[in-house]
Amino acid sequence: MFDSPLDAAQIRRYLTELADTLHDDQQRTVIIVGGALLAWHGLRESTHDVDSIKRLDTVLKNAVMRVAQRYDLAPKWLNDSAAAFIPATFKPDECEILLEHPQLLVLGIPWNQLFLMKLFASRATDTEDIEAIWPRCSFGTVDEAVLAFYEAYPHSPHDEYLADHITRII
Structure with missing residues (x-):
């Protein structure tokens, strides 16, 4: 399944599963951009990965790998490759809250950005x-x-x- 596209329901499911996989007292944040955000809002059928402009720490990367193994996803189904392209005008407080979980906050970058x-x-x-x-x-x-x-x-x-x-x- 490694290269199978992810639709909005799958993205929500895997991000929720990711949140449930984290077991420490820290809430981590991902800020999704690109095709994943478009799919989330129904503006695109699917995407091949979920890009975050917020860097993923080691704990989060390990949890991403566990979810990937559990569901036969690409190892970097959630990645921070887009972090290199953050606009200079980006303000995190303008993001939309997409998913709020005690261990994971998922934000969507503003449309203009x-x-x-x-x-x-x-x-x-x-x-x-x-x-x-x-x-x-x-x-x-x-x-x-x-x-x-x-x-x-x-x-x-x-x-x-x-x-x-x-x-x-x-």
Whole structure:
């Protein structure tokens, strides 16, 4: 099953199982982004993994492995690979609470921030996601989204066609 897609119900189930697997007094936090957040909200059928922009500690990584073994999932079905792409404008207190458990708090990144992350990646697979996210964003115009992009990723080189790129997608 290692590469089987995860739908919203499975993501919820495995994250709840992950929470139940943790047995210490510390509540850990994951902040999900990407396809998992889109699937959670019904904007996409499924995803291949659950990306967190919050780094996973050793205890959490070990629990992820136990859940993976129990359900025949990919070893990194929940991973923190997206942590390298956190927008500079990201504020954790603006996240949506998706799941609250004594051992695990699952947050969803705000839509504007997810839009900017997807735009930064701009892979072919991100186009449909960007289109699905746009109506949930609070950008008034494409130009506002462009300004927000450069605030979020200040080291990105200027792209005179970025507004056109967004307009074509949305």
